Amino acid sequence: xxKQERQQRIVDILNDEHKVIASDLSKRLSVxxxxxxxxxxxxxxxxxxxxxxxxxxxxxxxxxxxSTRQEMYNETKLNLATKALALIKDDMVILIDGGTTNLQLVxxxxxxxxxxxxxxxxxIAMALNNHKDVEVIMIGxxxxxxxxxxxxxxxxxxxxxxxxxxxxxGIYKIDPQIGISVPSLSEALVKRKMASIxxxxxxMVTNDKLDTISNHIVCPTDNLTYLITEQVKPDxxxxxxxxxxxxxx
Amino acid sequence: xxKQERQQRIVDILNDEHKVIASDLSKRLSVxxxxxxxxxxxxxxxxxxxxxxxxxxxxxxxxxxxSTRQEMYNETKLNLATKALALIKDDMVILIDGGTTNLQLVxxxxxxxxxxxxxxxxxIAMALNNHKDVEVIMIGxxxxxxxxxxxxxxxxxxxxxxxxxxxxxGIYKIDPQIGISVPSLSEALVKRKMASIxxxxxxMVTNDKLDTISNHIVCPTDNLTYLITEQVKPDxxxxxxxxxxxxxx
DNA sequence: AACAAGGAGGCACAAACATGCAAAAGAAGG
DNA sequence: CCTTCTTTTGCATGTTTGTGCCTCCTTGTT
Numbered sequence: 001x002x003k004q005e006r007q008q009r010i011v012d013i014l015n016d017e018h019k020v021i022a023s024d025l026s027k028r029l030s031v032x033x034x035x036x037x038x039x040x041x042x043x044x045x046x047x048x049x050x051x052x053x054x055x056x057x058x059x060x061x062x063x064x065x066x067s068t069r070q071e072m073y074n075e076t077k078l079n080l081a082t083k084a085l086a087l088i089k090d091d092m093v094i095l096i097d098g099g100t101t102n103l104q105l106v107x108x109x110x111x112x113x114x115x116x117x118x119x120x121x122x123x124i125a126m127a128l129n130n131h132k133d134v135e136v137i138m139i140g141x142x143x144x145x146x147x148x149x150x151x152x153x154x155x156x157x158x159x160x161x162x163x164x165x166x167x168x169x170g171i172y173k174i175d176p177q178i179g180i181s182v183p184s185l186s187e188a189l190v191k192r193k194m195a196s197i198x199x200x201x202x203x204m205v206t207n208d209k210l211d212t213i214s215n216h217i218v219c220p221t222d223n224l225t226y227l228i229t230e231q232v233k234p235d236x237x238x239x240x241x242x243x244x245x246x247x248x249x
Numbered sequence: 250x251x252k253q254e255r256q257q258r259i260v261d262i263l264n265d266e267h268k269v270i271a272s273d274l275s276k277r278l279s280v281x282x283x284x285x286x287x288x289x290x291x292x293x294x295x296x297x298x299x300x301x302x303x304x305x306x307x308x309x310x311x312x313x314x315x316s317t318r319q320e321m322y323n324e325t326k327l328n329l330a331t332k333a334l335a336l337i338k339d340d341m342v343i344l345i346d347g348g349t350t351n352l353q354l355v356x357x358x359x360x361x362x363x364x365x366x367x368x369x370x371x372x373i374a375m376a377l378n379n380h381k382d383v384e385v386i387m388i389g390x391x392x393x394x395x396x397x398x399x400x401x402x403x404x405x406x407x408x409x410x411x412x413x414x415x416x417x418x419g420i421y422k423i424d425p426q427i428g429i430s431v432p433s434l435s436e437a438l439v440k441r442k443m444a445s446i447x448x449x450x451x452x453m454v455t456n457d458k459l460d461t462i463s464n465h466i467v468c469p470t471d472n473l474t475y476l477i478t479e480q481v482k483p484d485x486x487x488x489x490x491x492x493x494x495x496x497x498x
Numbered sequence: 499a500a501c502a503a504g505g506a507g508g509c510a511c512a513a514a515c516a517t518g519c520a521a522a523a524g525a526a527g528g
Numbered sequence: 529c530c531t532t533c534t535t536t537t538g539c540a541t542g543t544t545t546g547t548g549c550c551t552c553c554t555t556g557t558t
Contacts, residue, residue: 499558500557501556501557501558502555502556502557502558503554503555503556503557504553504554504555504556505552505553505554505555506551506552506554507550507551507552507553508549508550508551508552509548509549509550509551510547510549510550511546511547511548512545512546512547513544513545513546513547514543514544514545514546515542515543515544516541516542516543516544517540517541517542517543518540518541519538519539519541520537520539520540521536521537521539522535522536522537522538523534523535523536523537524534524535524536525532525533525534525535526531526533527530527531527532527533528529528530528531528532
């Protein structure tokens with residue numbers, strides 16, 4: 001049995017049974033547990049399944065809900081946000097979409113900041129409630145509850161008449177070859193549009209998002225002006241170094 | 250059962266039952282209480298649930314932090330909201346603007362409600378996060394932080410292409426002769442527009458708002474289809490009785 | 499103030515994991 | 529066919545994770 005075959009079977013089994021245990025698969029497919037682990041690792045990396053300790057779960061379409069994913073007090077996200085603050089100055093027009101990392105960043109912004117923030121994410125808008133000198137422009141649309149951003153035709157159209165100095169893009173998955181990708185088409189279209197109306201683009205990623213892929217491609221990584229990572233391991237730096245993106249760590 | 254599975258179940262149970270007791274979960278999920286405690290700790294740290302002594306609570310709708318938070322749990326507002334629920338049925342298109350009373354109403358909506366909600370208020374949109382069968386359409390614009398609603402040309406323009414069965418108008422000031430009034434022009438314009446695209450209009454007022462006037466007039470009181478008040482004192486009823494508005498108390 | 503229930507932190511242990519290495523199995527090319 | 533190179537697999541190695549148990553501390557309630 002080929003590797004590909006086996007991996008396909010794992011996906012099939014998972015679709016049937018909702019979850020699998022690694023040791024179990026090992027017996028059923030007559031390969032060592034190590035091999036199964038390697039398979040699960042690859043499949044998870046491709047985003048096809050959700051790997052957990054001792055096995056894997058089916059990756060239900062109900063992606064992670066925003067509230068489930070609200071890792072507010074995540075230290076690494078806070079660190080990323082702090083690094084990003086250096087790029088933000090008074091009187092800029094800043095475009096920000098959704099994501100918990102972005103929310104974290106907004107919460108770190110000094111109350112004295114002046115400028116304009118454009119966003120399609122209600123939580124981001126609300127977080128700027130106390131920034132008296134920041135004008136908040138909300139972009140409407142249909143609310144996508146998984147990620148708490150407005151998307152759709154309205155959103156896209158509204159963006160055509162706007163521009164920004166800096167777009168802070170929430171990054172779901174990123175891979176040096178494939179680029180930045182997201183699970184839904186409308187999200188991809190809106191993000192791409194946002195990038196196109198902004199002078200500079202900033203992305204922040206936690207290590208778990210590096211080298212992962214989702215369904216719809218937003219843009220190649222070198223569309224980013226800045227990429228902020230947790231800490232740049234030598235091999236990661238290498239993967240991205242031929243791209244025209246400034247890596248900050 | 251995997252750790253992730255178990256934690257997901259805990260969240261599910263919590264969504265159903267509003268609260269859980271650790272020792273109880275221990276039995277239901279067949280793990281030690283220590284493990285449950287660790288799970289609750291993690292979930293709380295992720296911000297998904299609210300941990301308390303001996304168990305956990307469901308985390309209420311994501312932080313309402315506009316300044317008048319205490320007004321939120323005002324008993325009279327809750328009563329008004331409860332009365333309004335009777336007017337809301339499945340499959341309606343409901344237009345709601347800002348205000349704490351409206352927010353209160355939205356929080357009372359049954360999770361099983363199906364339909365569409367159009368709003369220019371980020372807190373309202375976020376409060377509908379858990380209503381899986383309610384499509385939320387956000388209207389963009391410039392965020393007015395005092396009242397947490399989007400206003401301006403964009404808002405006005407977006408409304409021209411929409412319609413609704415019921416508009417739930419947030420009311421600041423109301424007077425039987427003058428009508429409904431608000432402090433800013435753009436707010437008045439948007440509210441008037443909203444009323445014009447809706448089949449029915451509902452207003453809820455606490456007694457302190459009765460017979461008061463602000464700078465910009467939205468519309469006369471008889472543009473309201475329903476007016477819900479705390480309790481109709483005879484003299485109030487008299488004042489409004491010649492108008493074509495149904496008073497509910 | 500007393501007292502039981504619940505919680506924090508440490509320890510232990512087995513199961514699961516990552517990693518490096520080498521054998522096996524193909525694939526490519528002469 | 530043989531050589532060479534890559535891919536895949538299994539195994540041996542330390543390391544990490546998840547869990548239960550234990551002890552001591554904290555909390556809420558009489």
